[in-house]
Every structure is written in structure tokens, then in C-alpha cells.
Amino acid sequence: xxEKIEVKNLSKIFGRxxxxxxxxxxxxxxxxxxxxxxxxVVGVDNVSFKxxxxxxxxxxxxxxxxxxxxxxxxxxxxxxxxxxxIIDGTDITRLGQKELREFRRKHFCGMVFQNFAILxxxxxxxxxxxxxxxxGVERDKRREQASRVIKQVGxxxxxxxxxxxxxxxxxxxxxxxxGLAVDASIMLMDEAFSALDPLIRRQMQDELLExxxxxxxxxxxxxxxxxxxxRLGDRIAIMKDxxxxxxxxxxxxxxxPASDYVRAFVEDMNRAAVLTxxxxxEPMRExxxxxxxPRTILRKIRRNNLTGILVTDTKRELKGYIKASExxxxxxxHKDKESIPLxxxxxxxxxxxxxxxxxxxxxxxxxxxxxGPLAVVDDxxxxxxxxxxxxxxxxxxxxxxxxxxxPGKDTPARLKEKEKK
Numbered sequence: 001x002x003e004k005i006e007v008k009n010l011s012k013i014f015g016r017x018x019x020x021x022x023x024x025x026x027x028x029x030x031x032x033x034x035x036x037x038x039x040x041v042v043g044v045d046n047v048s049f050k051x052x053x054x055x056x057x058x059x060x061x062x063x064x065x066x067x068x069x070x071x072x073x074x075x076x077x078x079x080x081x082x083x084x085x086i087i088d089g090t091d092i093t094r095l096g097q098k099e100l101r102e103f104r105r106k107h108f109c110g111m112v113f114q115n116f117a118i119l120x121x122x123x124x125x126x127x128x129x130x131x132x133x134x135x136g137v138e139r140d141k142r143r144e145q146a147s148r149v150i151k152q153v154g155x156x157x158x159x160x161x162x163x164x165x166x167x168x169x170x171x172x173x174x175x176x177x178x179g180l181a182v183d184a185s186i187m188l189m190d191e192a193f194s195a196l197d198p199l200i201r202r203q204m205q206d207e208l209l210e211x212x213x214x215x216x217x218x219x220x221x222x223x224x225x226x227x228x229x230x231r232l233g234d235r236i237a238i239m240k241d242x243x244x245x246x247x248x249x250x251x252x253x254x255x256x257p258a259s260d261y262v263r264a265f266v267e268d269m270n271r272a273a274v275l276t277x278x279x280x281x282e283p284m285r286e287x288x289x290x291x292x293x294p295r296t297i298l299r300k301i302r303r304n305n306l307t308g309i310l311v312t313d314t315k316r317e318l319k320g321y322i323k324a325s326e327x328x329x330x331x332x333x334h335k336d337k338e339s340i341p342l343x344x345x346x347x348x349x350x351x352x353x354x355x356x357x358x359x360x361x362x363x364x365x366x367x368x369x370x371x372g373p374l375a376v377v378d379d380x381x382x383x384x385x386x387x388x389x390x391x392x393x394x395x396x397x398x399x400x401x402x403x404x405x406x407p408g409k410d411t412p413a414r415l416k417e418k419e420k421k
Contacts, residue, residue: 004186004218005051005074010083012069012242015040018081031241043069043078045242053185056212056219058233060226066242067222068190074220075108075188076100087186105135109179109187109217118163118174124150125159127174131182142181149181152211169200176208180215190222205231226265230254230274238262250274271396277362278355280395281376281385287312290319294331294340297322308372311347316382320347321372350375355384359395362387 013021021040024033031042044066051057059067072078074085076092085092087107095103110131111117118127125146132142150156153173163171172192179187193201205228212219223229229236230250237247238261246258254274257263286304288297288311301309301324308323326346334340351369353362355376366374366389373386 001052001055003050004053004055004088005220006084006086007047007049007074008084008086010047010070010073010085011045011081012043012066012073012078013040013081014043022082042066042242044073046083047242047244049237049244049247051218051220053218054216055234056221056232058229058236059220059222059239060224060229060233060236061239062224064241065239067224067239069242070239071111071188071190071220071222075104075111075186077111105182105184107184107186109182109184112172112175112179112187112189112192118171118178120163123160123162124155124166124174124177127163128177128181131178135182145183146177146181149177152180152214153177153207167200168196169204172196172204173207176204176211180211185218187217187219189219191224192221193228194223194225201228208232226269230269238265251276251279255279272358272360272363275359275395276355277353277357277359277374277376277387278384280359280362280391281355281387282391283385284310284383287383288322289314290342292342294327294334294342294346297342298324298327298331301327310350310372310375310383310386312383318350318352318375318377318381318383321350321375322346323348323371348372352377352381353387354379359392363392366392 011022011025015021015038017038017040021034021038021042024038025042025045029037031045034040034042047066047070059070061067069078073080074087076085076095080093083093087103090103092100092103119130122130125143128150129142129146132145137145147159150159153176155170155173155177158166158170163174166174172195175192193204196204208219209232221229221232223232230253233250235247235249236253238245238253240261246253246262248256248258251274253262254266254269254271257266286300286306286309288300288309290311290313292300292311297309297311300306306324308321310321311319313319323346330343330346331340348371350372351365352375353365355378357365362374366387373388375386376384378384
């Protein structure tokens with residue numbers, strides 16, 4: 001992936017003597033100690049990270065963690081105390097004010113805030129075209145562009161309405177549309193959906209994800225809500241006291257928290273809603289092929305102590321599942337024959353799941369599964385791996401599946417679980 005933003009050793013100190021605070025930070029003083037002794041506020045402390053093109057990068061943390069300050073540093077709404085911010089190869093910390101204004105116009109879509117920040121005396125169309133107006137875009141062109149984006153965000157027919165006539169969700173769409181109308185590559189969103197009620201908030205999250213499929217922008221999204229962060233973020237940076245505790249995908253953070261703070265942060269998170277089939281699936285230890293004879297397939301089953309086996313063609317396309325007991329009966333019926341053809345009637349169709357399916361849906365699929373492991377397949381029905389009961393239990397318990405838990409293998413732990421079921 002191509003880098004869009006690179007932040008190097010970035011710090012922000014609020015106060016009259018920021019350099020003293022920086023020296024104190026390097027000497028090991030905490031944010032609270034610096035405030036008490038030097039009367040300086042540490043906003044961001046020596047942060048480094050990269051953001052890639054077209055990803056939603058979420059800054060997550062409690063109030064005072066530095067997430068909003070960090071976002072405002074990215075376009076120099078706050079001036080950095082130290083460090084570098086490199087965007088598309090340009091170090092914006094070295095730009096003069098005139099160059100910075102031009103750079104913002106070309107690269108940033110403005111900011112979408114929690115309080116919507118739309119102009120009450122302008123209607124929807126006028127609000128959406130406001131950023132283009134500031135850029136000097138001529139009237140007909142900006143109206144055309146604003147109208148197109150209004151349709152994109154589902155506000156068509158409300159062009160002449162004023163903010164006081166709109167619901168909270170519609171007002172937030174206006175703010176989102178104004179940012180999109182500028183058509184720059186980077187969008188900054190600061191607690192954009194926090195003021196909305198839960199139902200509208202969820203709807204706006206869905207709409208943002210759908211729009212991102214079409215827009216393909218680089219989005220920096222600030223939130224204090226862990227569910228929102230995990231739902232929206234391609235990657236998430238969890239912040240505390242101006243520092244980044246961990247950066248990773250939702251799966252990485254919930255599976256391998258980097259610190260006690262992160263562990264405490266995510267301990268109440270619903271793992272089943274975050275982890276996917278791809279996270280908990282196991283590789284295939286053995287599979288049968290359509291060209292294999294029944295006796296060859298039985299040897300594979302017995303060699304791996306399986307209760308059945310998945311069957312694919314040579315291109316890994318899933319063809320079915322054969323139960324060991326039925327295969328033995330079939331072979332015994334034809335034991336006098338030197339060569340036995342594989343009867344396709346032996347093939348059952350296993351339950352298939354996509355590797356992007358959330359574990360809570362995987363659980364439902366497993367409960368409805370009649371036999372064998374769940375088969376994890378790609379969009380072309382090629383076998384990617386399998387999910388057995390033990391892998392689901394381990395994932396929900398925050399553990400890795402055991403080394404001996406092969407597909408369909410009846411380990412002592414799994415037999416105990418079957419007895420409970």
C-alpha cells in the first residue's frame with residue numbers, strides 16, 4: 001500500500017514554555033507531573049505512525065488522550081512543537097502560511113465536526129458549495145458539483161431547506177457533503193457522529209462505509225467509542241496521555257493487546273462481533289480430491305484421525321464432504337472389487353462461510369451445521385480453511401486454538417465439548 005501520511009516524532013505542548021516541557025518529557029516526567037510543575041499541557045507526545053492511501057484510520061481514546069489535538073496537527077490547525085508531518089512527500093511543517101493554505105485546498109476536504117458546523121443562514125445547497133466558493137470555483141461548476149454530492153449522501157430534494165428544518169442526521173449529512181464536494185483526497189472527521197442518537201449514528205456509519213467504497217479517500221476519524229472505532233477503522237490507534245499505545249486492525253488489538261491499558265480498554269468488547277471467520281479458521285491438514293479412489297480417501301481419513309474429509313478439485317474448488325462411516329460402509333459393499341469408483345452420492349454439501357463473516361454469524365452457521373467442520377471459502381468457492389468448534393470456543397475465550405485441534409479431529413477437549421452439547 002502507498003503511504004499517504006507519515007508522522008515522525010510529533011509533539012504538541014500548550015503553554016508559554018513548550019521547550020521546557022519537551023525536555024521534561026524526554027527526562028521521563030509524566031503528563032500530569034509536567035502540568036503540575038511547569039504549568040504546560042502535553043497534547044501529543046512524540047507520536048510516529050503512517051497512514052496509507054484510501055484507508056480509514058481511526059484515532060481512538062478517552063477525553064484528554066490527545067486524539068483531537070493529533071488530528072488538528074495533521075493539517076496544522078495546531079502548530080507542532082516538534083516533529084514532522086509528511087503528506088504525499090511534502091513536509092507540511094516547513095511550509096509558509098501561503099503555501100500551507102494552497103496545500104490544504106488541494107489535499108484536505110476540510111473537517112467534519114461533532115456539532116455539524118453548518119451555517120444556519122444558508123440552505124443545504126449553499127452550505128455544501130461553501131468550500132468550493134472559498135476556493136474560487138465559478139458558480140455553475142460549484143452548483144453542479146454540490147448537487148452531485150447532495151445526491152450521493154441522500155439529501156436530494158432538500159437543497160432549499162435550512163439547517164433548522166433538518167433532523168440531526170440530515171444536518172450531519174450536510175457537513176459530510178460539504179467536505180466531499182471539495183473533492184480532495186484526505187478527510188478529517190472529529191467525533192462526527194457522537195451527537196447523534198444510536199440508531200441514526202449506526203446509519204451514518206453504514207453510509208460512510210458505503211460512500212468510502214465509491215470515494216476511496218484517506219479518512220482520519222476521531223472517536224471515543226470503541227464499537228465505532230472497530231466498526232469503521234481499517235486500522236485503529238489507541239491513545240493515552242498524548243501517546244499511541246497501539247496501532248492495528250480491530251482483530252489485532254482485541255486478540256493481542258499491546259499493554260495493560262489496551263487490554264483493559266477492550267476487555268468488555270464483544271469479540272464475536274469483531275473477529276471474523278478468517279481470524280479463527282485453521283489450515284487444512286488433509287483434503288481429498290475428486291480423482292482419489294475410496295480406499296485412498298479412507299487412508300487419508302485414518303492417517304489424520306478424522307471423522308470425515310472435505311473434497312476439492314485440483315484448483316481447490318470445494319466439491320463436498322465425505323463421512324468416514326459412510327465411506328467404510330461403501331467400501332465394504334464393494335470389497336470384492338479390485339477397483340472401486342468414487343460414488344458422488346457419498347458427497348454431502350458442507351456449510352460454507354466466507355472468511356469475512358463475523359464470528360457471531362459463524363456461531364449461528366455452526367449451530368445449524370449438520371456434519372463436519374465449517375468450510376471457509378472465497379468468492380470463487382475455493383477452500384481457504386476450516387472452522388471447528390474448538391476454534392470458536394478459543395476465540396471467544398481470547399485464546400488460540402490448540403496445535404492438536406485438526407479439522408474434524410476428536411481431541412479429548414472436543415469430545416468433552418460434544419458431550420456438553
